[in-house]
Amino acid sequence: MLRPTSGTATLLGTPSTQLDSTMFTRVGYVAEGQEMPDWMTVRGFMDYLRPFYPTWEEGSLLRDLDLPDDRRIRELSRGMRMKLALASVLAFRPELILMDEPFSGLDPLVRDELTRTLIDRLATEDGTPPTVLISTHDLAEIEPFATHAAMLHNGQLMFAEPLDVLLDRFREITVTLADSTQIARTFPRDWMCPESSGAVVRFVHANGSSESLPQEIRSALPSTQSIESTSIGLREIFLAVTRTQRSAA
CATH class of the missing domain: 3.30.70 (Alpha-Beta Plaits)
Structure with a gap:
């Protein structure tokens, strides 16, 4: 959507300036304050998304995240909205999951539920698990399970390593x-x-x-x-x- 002022980036081997619609069936995105259709119910939202993706394996995601099927999105708490955003991504099994400040403003219990569901879902699926890239300032939350860390400061990469x-x-x-x-x-x-x-x-x-x-x-x-x-x-x-x-x- 935005042209880079400098530098380059690739997403699953494709330059960021050449992404097409098929790429978005391979990439999941979860973000703080993510917009969703407030008038839909949790069940209706998941059913609405299903046809967009070639793979959809919802399983027990809603139950694992304690999300009520019949609750409208506008009635969900901040934490429940984040859990629904995560469920909507994990269901289509993307190759890459991008998470932008997923823990911001959430209470410790919801943070733990999000982390556990993410890790458990990645560990139990067949085949190669996706790469999860988390951009966050909540460093204590990711340290227990992150495998690599990178730091950007004023547009410069300070380090990127295991x-x-x-x-x-x-x-x-x-x-x-x-x-x-x-x-x-x-x-x-x-x-x-x-x-x-x-x-x-x-x-x-x-x-x-x-x-x-x-x-x-x-x-x-x-x-x-x-x-x-x-x-x-x-x-x-x-x-x-x-x-x-x-x-x-």
């Missing part, structure tokens, strides 16, 4: 010094969010598991007495990278 690799290399480093007067006024550029208190220096390092890091630290802080490395989560990684980029700007 989640386990990312979580292994980003570490919070705590350095204790023998002499607090030896703390440098400036720190190496790749030390993210450095702060000091007395004889202790803390920072986030993007290669915190590197074997060469102790030598790098001792070069910058000659009176280093001890070094501790602590794993951090996606939220902490996001904050460290974002704050570093803003400081650089």
Whole structure:
């Protein structure tokens, strides 16, 4: 719908500027505030969508998501609307599911139901499971089940890699010094969010598991007495990278 100002993107091997109607039977989309025909009932909406797709395997989706067949969409809560949007996508078994802020504003129970249904449905279907791409700021929600993570900042891709690799290399480093007067006024550029208190220096390092890091630290802080490395989560990684980029700007 929108022409790119720069860069390129492909969807299932097809350039984004060349998508046709057949592609949309292979791609599912679930988004915060997704528009649906409010006057339809849950059952009527699912029946309306069925003829549009070559494959439709609804099964027990509505029951699994506790969605009442006879309730009109306008009467559904925010969480139930999101569950209906997910059901309408999972039913036609797309190859790719795009989810834009699917957990925003939802209570913990609904978030758990959405996540469980998504994972269970992907795990029990025959054949190759679809790829699920989630764009979200609710990082704690996706960390338990995401396999890969990518971060965009001001139009730039900061990283894109397997989640386990990312979580292994980003570490919070705590350095204790023998002499607090030896703390440098400036720190190496790749030390993210450095702060000091007395004889202790803390920072986030993007290669915190590197074997060469102790030598790098001792070069910058000659009176280093001890070094501790602590794993951090996606939220902490996001904050460290974002704050570093803003400081650089």
